[in-house]
Amino acid sequence: MSVSDIERLDAAVARLAADDSVLRLSETEAERRSGYQADTERMIMNMGPQHPSTHGVLRLVLELEGELIVRSKPVIGYLHTGMEKTGEVLTYVQGPTNVTRMDYASPLFNELVFSLATETLLGIEVPERAQWIRMLMCEVNRLSSHLLFMATNGMDLGAVSMMLYGWREREELLRFFEKVTGLRMNHNYIRPGGVAADLPDGWRDDLRSILDALPDRLDEFDTLMSGQPIWQDRLQGVGVITAEEAIALGATGPILRSTGFAWDLRRDQPYLRYDEVDFDVIVGTHGDSFDRYAIRLGEIHESMRILRQILDRMPTGDYRIQDKKVTPPPRARIDESMEALIHHFKIFTEGFKVPEGEVYVAVESPRGELGCYLVSDGGPKPYRMHIRGPSFVNLQTLPHLMRNSLIADTVAIVSSVDPIMGEVDR
Numbered sequence: 001m002s003v004s005d006i007e008r009l010d011a012a013v014a015r016l017a018a019d020d021s022v023l024r025l026s027e028t029e030a031e032r033r034s035g036y037q038a039d040t041e042r043m044i045m046n047m048g049p050q051h052p053s054t055h056g057v058l059r060l061v062l063e064l065e066g067e068l069i070v071r072s073k074p075v076i077g078y079l080h081t082g083m084e085k086t087g088e089v090l091t092y093v094q095g096p097t098n099v100t101r102m103d104y105a106s107p108l109f110n111e112l113v114f115s116l117a118t119e120t121l122l123g124i125e126v127p128e129r130a131q132w133i134r135m136l137m138c139e140v141n142r143l144s145s146h147l148l149f150m151a152t153n154g155m156d157l158g159a160v161s162m163m164l165y166g167w168r169e170r171e172e173l174l175r176f177f178e179k180v181t182g183l184r185m186n187h188n189y190i191r192p193g194g195v196a197a198d199l200p201d202g203w204r205d206d207l208r209s210i211l212d213a214l215p216d217r218l219d220e221f222d223t224l225m226s227g228q229p230i231w232q233d234r235l236q237g238v239g240v241i242t243a244e245e246a247i248a249l250g251a252t253g254p255i256l257r258s259t260g261f262a263w264d265l266r267r268d269q270p271y272l273r274y275d276e277v278d279f280d281v282i283v284g285t286h287g288d289s290f291d292r293y294a295i296r297l298g299e300i301h302e303s304m305r306i307l308r309q310i311l312d313r314m315p316t317g318d319y320r321i322q323d324k325k326v327t328p329p330p331r332a333r334i335d336e337s338m339e340a341l342i343h344h345f346k347i348f349t350e351g352f353k354v355p356e357g358e359v360y361v362a363v364e365s366p367r368g369e370l371g372c373y374l375v376s377d378g379g380p381k382p383y384r385m386h387i388r389g390p391s392f393v394n395l396q397t398l399p400h401l402m403r404n405s406l407i408a409d410t411v412a413i414v415s416s417v418d419p420i421m422g423e424v425d426r
């Protein structure tokens with residue numbers, strides 16, 4: 001209420017003080033007779049784009065009635081990098097280096113979906129070992145992504161210790177990535193034709209030690225958060241969505257599964273070798289922020305279950321297809337053969353040509369359906385590349401999730417969607 005409103009109200013009270021009949025009037029009639037009218041305009045408030053809890057450069061325009069959110073609008077574009085357009089000037093060999101930077105929390109999924117789309121256009125199938133290596137690396141990446149969510153979700157809601165614990169566990173996984181790919185993120189490891197390099201010596205022991213240590217740590221997460229009354233009060237019944245609404249908005253991943261709708265591309269549209277491993281699709285019942293948190297915690301357990309099966313069943317053989325048109329020669333051959341040197345030079349300068357056609361391939365990323373639409377004109381570069389980013393689509397649910405919620409719940413709702421803005425503003 002402004003100063004002028006207060007002065008008008010005081011004057012109205014003074015005029016009405018001598019009139020006993022005002023006590024018998026309705027509030028609306030009293031306002032009409034006194035000449036005072038309450039300010040009924042709603043407040044428009046910007047949240048961001050610099051707010052630390054929006055997981056990137058996201059701006060929310062909130063329309064408030066008191067502390068209640070009547071309407072909200074996500075505003076994107078602050079992190080735009082033009083990666084889809086960039087993909088049209090890079091060869092298929094260079095493509096994974098570009099797409100890996102979209103969802104920087106789970107970069108291997110971007111590389112995988114681009115490589116699968118390219119291989120579909122080429123009409124090739126990578127060796128069995130390469131498929132299992134891809135599956136292993138993606139499930140480790142799912143672990144690291146969900147642990148990052150646990151860390152930031154805890155910090156967003158005041159459980160600061162969870163930030164330290166989540167980063168601690170994720171650090172071990174990043175060390176594993178560094179040993180396998182040479183990098184902690186943005187790996188350029190999964191490429192058309194297979195993977196960049198075979199698994200290093202000792203990878204089984206490294207991964208097994210991580211999988212042995214995680215269960216006790218996850219029990220600590222449960223104690224710290226799941227059973228905590230304050231945590232439950234902040235998340236249960238907050239940001240509710242039904243299965244019908246989620247499907248209508250195109251939401252996938254934990255948002256859709258939180259409604260009880262068990263949709264997971266690894267099971268329902270299997271790719272790689274997911275139809276050869278056992279795992280459960282974790283679902284919720286209420287479609288609220290707590291279910292979305294609990295699903296990600298459950299999916300960590302299921303990814304560990306898949307990884308243990310991969311440890312036992314990893315086949316021998318080539319880690320990439322041996323095709324001069326698609327993959328470079330073994331590095332040792334470059335020093336021995338002029339033909340191999342020329343082959344290596346042509347692959348990394350000219351790339352390889354892909355037959356004309358178009359294709360859409362989708363995989364199950366930690367945030368939902370990640371799709372790649374490629375169009376080839378027969379040249380060494382995509383004519384058109386479009387990425388179906390789950391973070392971009394899932395942001396459409398925010399106005400629905402926030403409607404009639406308290407402004408104090410905004411951070412909890414945004415955090416439960418787990419958007420990565422690099423994937424949104426691509």
